[in-house]
Amino acid sequence: HSFPKRRSSDLSKDLPGGDLIIHAGDFMNSGYDPIDIARFTNWYSSLLTMDYKHRVFIAGNHDGMFENKPELAKQLVDAYSGGLIYLQDSSHYLDYSHKNHNDTEITIYGSPWQPAFYDWAFNLPRNGWELELKWKDIPNDTDILVTHGPPFGHCDVTPYGNLNVGCELLRARVDELKPKIHVFGHVHSGYGYKFYKGTHFINAAVLNEKYKYANKPVTIDWDPETNELEFI
Numbered sequence: 146h147s148f149p150k151r152r153s154s155d156l157s158k159d160l161p162g163g164d165l166i167i168h169a170g171d172f173m174n175s176g177y178d179p180i181d182i183a184r185f186t187n188w189y190s191s192l193l194t195m196d197y198k199h200r201v202f203i204a205g206n207h208d209g210m211f212e213n214k215p216e217l218a219k220q221l222v223d224a225y226s227g228g229l230i231y232l233q234d235s236s237h238y239l240d241y242s243h244k245n246h247n248d249t250e251i252t253i254y255g256s257p258w259q260p261a262f263y264d265w266a267f268n269l270p271r272n273g274w275e276l277e278l279k280w281k282d283i284p285n286d287t288d289i290l291v292t293h294g295p296p297f298g299h300c301d302v303t304p305y306g307n308l309n310v311g312c313e314l315l316r317a318r319v320d321e322l323k324p325k326i327h328v329f330g331h332v333h334s335g336y337g338y339k340f341y342k343g344t345h346f347i348n349a350a351v352l353n354e355k356y357k358y359a360n361k362p363v364t365i366d367w368d369p370e371t372n373e374l375e376f377i
Contacts, residue, residue: 155358156351157188161377162195163364164242169330169349170205170257170293176266177209182221190225199239201230203255205293205331206265211257213266232291233257234282241369249369251288256280259294259331260312267293272313280318288369290324293331300335300348311335319344325372336360338376345374 160166168189173181189200204211204218211218211233222231230237232255240248258279260271269275283290294312295301296319301311310332319327323343330350339346345367353359364377 165199166197168202171207173208186225204257209266253289254287255291257293276314288325290327292329295329299346301332304334
């Protein structure tokens with residue numbers, strides 16, 4: 146597949162800086178060109194100059210090399226020693242500072258999987274046992290959950306038929322876990338925010354259905370103790 150080039154300069158001008166930045170996947174073009182990974186990691190590493198001390202990301206269905214050639218992809222990511230944090234069915238623990246509290250340890254968990262969508266990367270059968278096992282692996286103490294796709298019913302409506310296309314099994318697991326924040330993308334038309342039963346759901350897709358940069362990056366001020374959130 147061929148997709149328009151994503152220009153990191155477009156994003157950079159709309160990033161105000163902060164303690165933590167999260168990318169929920171789809172940073173490659175064809176999914177198989179290592180140059181795409183090098184460009185992304187070079188840009189993501191450079192955000193340290195904007196005070197983004199913690200730079201977390203996962204892969205998405207456009208990032209095929211992370212599934213098909215994971216060792217090579219990891220080498221390209223590790224070539225940048227600026228502290229990039231790649232999560233694939235794994236957790237990262239960090240001390241998060243907030244103006245109203247002392248440092249608080251938070252747990253971030255990331256996973257790239259989603260219900261099958263054409264023949265792209267990180268596909269598993271919808272409502273199948275494979276996906277159910279992936280979601281069961283999410284630790285119970287997760288504060289911030291990052292997945293590529295949305296849970297069913299939350300910021301997941303497609304313009305094609307006005308249907309909810311998120312993952313039903315992910316929704317069931319999220320309802321159990323009740324993370325404080327759930328960040329995702331994948332369904333571009335679902336860009337936006339929803340608060341439901343104690344969880345902030347954020348679809349942070351910056352591209353529209355035509356892969357054009359149309360939505361601003363979501364920037365928030367978050368208090369991990371009270372789970373209060375303010376958009377900036």
